Amino acid sequence: MIYLDNSATTKPHPEVLQSFQQVSTSFFANPSSIHILGGETEKLLLKSKEQAANLLNVYEDEIIFTSGGTEGNNIAIKGIALQHQGRGKHIITSEIEHPSVYEACKSLEALGFQITYLPVNETGVVSVEDVKRAIQPDTILISIMHVNNEIGSIQPIKEIGEIAKNHPKLFFHVDHVQGLGKVPITLSNSGIDLCTMSGHKIHGLKGTGILYKRRGVKLFPLFHGGDQELKIRSGTENLAGAVAFVKALRLIKERQVRDSEKLFQLNLYLRQELGEIEEVVINSSEQAAPHILNFSIPGLKPEVMIHTLGKQGIFISTKSACSSKDLDESRIVKACGFSQDRAKSALRVSLTYDNTMDEIKTFIHKLKEAINQLKEVME
Template identity: 50%
Template structure:
């Protein structure tokens, strides 16, 4: 089987799985318990927090564990709204955000908040000038992704950060779920970013775990109240095995990261070039420094995306139709619509996504299989 749906989820790394299993077996205590078993669990939590912080180049006090990207995005967006509602009720997101961002933001409208949407250009990049025109005296949050999960466009985080330096009271949140290990951290975790969201299963960690970077000095309200875990900010008994495994996954993901990025870029370039040779293939991603190295979004004119997905699946090649979280709706990807892609083309889109262990041999086999499927579709093509 060729698995090219890594933007939806990655296979847990064998070493990470071993860490999860061994921690589950050996660490019995609740970190909130006073006895030595609780202290043992607490030490592991603290060590994991410190390890992740060191890898990101931040303070351990700025790492908070969550259940993943959806919780992290909801926490930052709604937590900001609760904390800063006395100063304003205006939020800005972009037109290509993940559902966990835009649905969280729009839910706040029922509580009297207002959401403005910054547009993107035809290549999927946020228009920073247009975003700047949306800022108002009552704006309390700007939330943008780092890497678009559908086409892979890398957003201008540094430029947005520079813009927001003139507005120090506005929280700037980035959804970094698709960024870790795909881009140099220094290119997007800039000093004006106040919050960043991460999800472990996107980089070979366990599902149901994640963390946020929360810059010291910024304030948001907790969403989960109870026992006061995570410094009183995120109550609930900590998932110690998941946290420890996430720390190991983070370390493994960032080992030799430059070489991994280069290898994925080479494979991506090969696939994009090979796909471009087909007359009816349209490419929505590019092999360039402005696009993440692990995502290839394309379509076959006249063929619905889900039809291509299932045709390849029959040959044991796994891809998806744009975002996994919305692929079952059989609709045009939100990013492509925001880019101005015609609906007929947008509904043909599929996404192949790589990981750091993907090989050129897999890419070559993918193209052999794709060619076979493409030839079968020839009889369906209508000019």
Template identity: 55%
Template sequence: MIYFDNSATTKPYKEVLDSFLKVSSDYFANPSSLHRFGGQAEKLLSQAREQVAQLLQVKTNEIYFTSGGTESNNLAVKGAALRNRNKGKHLITSSVEHPSVRLAMEQLEQVGFDITYVPVDRNGRVSATDIEAAIRKDTSFISIMLVNNEVGTIQPIKEIGEMLKRYPTILFHVDAVQGIGKVPLTLHEDRIDLCSISGHKFHGLKGTGVLYVRDGVRITPLFSGGSQERALRSGTENVAGAVALAKALRMTFDRSTAGIENMRNIQNMLRQELSKNERIQINTPSENSAPHILNFSLNGIKSEVFIHALEEKEIFVSTTSACSSKKKTASTTLTAMGVPKATAESAVRISLSYDNTTEEALKVIEAIENSLKQLERVMK
């Protein structure tokens, strides 16, 4: 089996699974319990929080554990907007955000907020200048992703953060779910107020995530309950999941230098070889793109048909993002980039991990060529 769908989810590290099992088996107490057993669980949770904070180079009290990227994004977007609605009900985002941001914005629109969706260029990149031009007196919040989950475009987060230093009352949220471990990010230096990450995107477990909230920033909780996570995220904490996430993040950062170089080499090989086929159009930009994603379209062939053709060869890739892949619609990211609808409907996404190899890539290239030939014969 060759797994090239790592943007959808990654295989958990064995050490991560071991730590989750160990904590779940031996330290299963509720960390809010007052007895010693609960205190042991609470200590593990605190240690995991400290480790994540150190790895992200932020303060321990700026780390909040969640159930994943979707919850972190919703908590950031809705929590910030609702908390600061008296300061202004105008929000800004891009036209290529993940559904967990875009649909959260749409919900806020239904209750009286005004949203500006800043367009992107043909490479899927937003401009800091365009974002500044969209700012109004009542703008209170801006959300821009670090790496686009469909085509891999890296957004100019540093430039946006630098620009926003002139607007101290506007909160800046970054969805870094696809970027952690692939693209550098300095939360404090880049003037980021809130940042979302998800454990299963870097070989942690599904159902684990983090929301970074800069010290001093206040947002409204989405859950009512027992006031866990310093009253921002109620619900009994997933101690084993938090420990597993911290371990996965550490292991990912330890391997990042060699891992990123490996992914970039494979991506370049795939781009070079696939570009030789007249049926294939590469959608991922050659500049300002993450090393692990390559999106391309197949002229005249539905992506679903092609995905299943590769699946028969035990090769697993995807169409758009995993969250949208079962919807029979063209990619909103590609159409926002100006890609024709028919081309967008034939898009395929390859996404890599540190552990993929050039040997696998060569087999995938051969399989793609053979599958295209087989499908072309059927179509005649």
């Protein structure tokens, strides 16, 4: 099997699975229970927060454990909107956000919020000047993703953070789900108030994640109950999931330091080989993140290629996994100004540090074979 759909989900690391099992077996008590077992479980939960904070270079009371990217994004965006709507109802985001941000903003429009959806250029990047110009007296939130999940474009988060610093009455949220462990980001003193991360994109487990919430930021909770997780996310904590996330975070950060050049070389080879195939056009820019490469085969339905390769044990994808069953054009590729033909035939290869050059060579070979077989369909 050659698995090249790592931006949809990654294979859990054995050490992550082991830590989950160990904690589930030995620390099964409720952290809120006042008996000894509950106390030991609570200590491990606090230790996990401390470790996560150290890895991210933030304070431990800025860590909220979540079930992943979708929940984190919704808590951040709706939490700010509902808490601060008395001061303003204007939110700035981009046209290429993940569905969990894009649809959250759409839902707020139904509640009377005004959303500015910033355009991107052909490389899928928002203009810093556009961000600056979009700010109004009633703007309460800017939400811009770090790395796009379909085309890998990297947004100017540092520059937008500096703009946010100059507007202390608005908040800046970053969806860092695709960048975590691949494209570095600084949280402390960056202008970023909220940042979403997910475990299953970094060889962790589905249903695990973190929302970074800077000290002093107030959110309206979407869940009400026992006031767990700083009163932001009520519900009995998933301790085993939290420990597993921290383990995955530590491992991916080690891989990032050790293997970033390898990932870059895989991407470079993949781009060169795809560029030599007559029927292929590449949608990801050369400045995009090294683990995501989006391309189109105009005239060919992407699901046909996905199923053809899948029968041979090679797995790639089209669009975001959250919307891949909707087989119309890619909203992201279209937003870059590319033709409908390209937007309707977009395919995504997403890598991880575990992929090898031999796997990429085999993929290219099988892709060429599949294109030749399917030429009749394309004509």
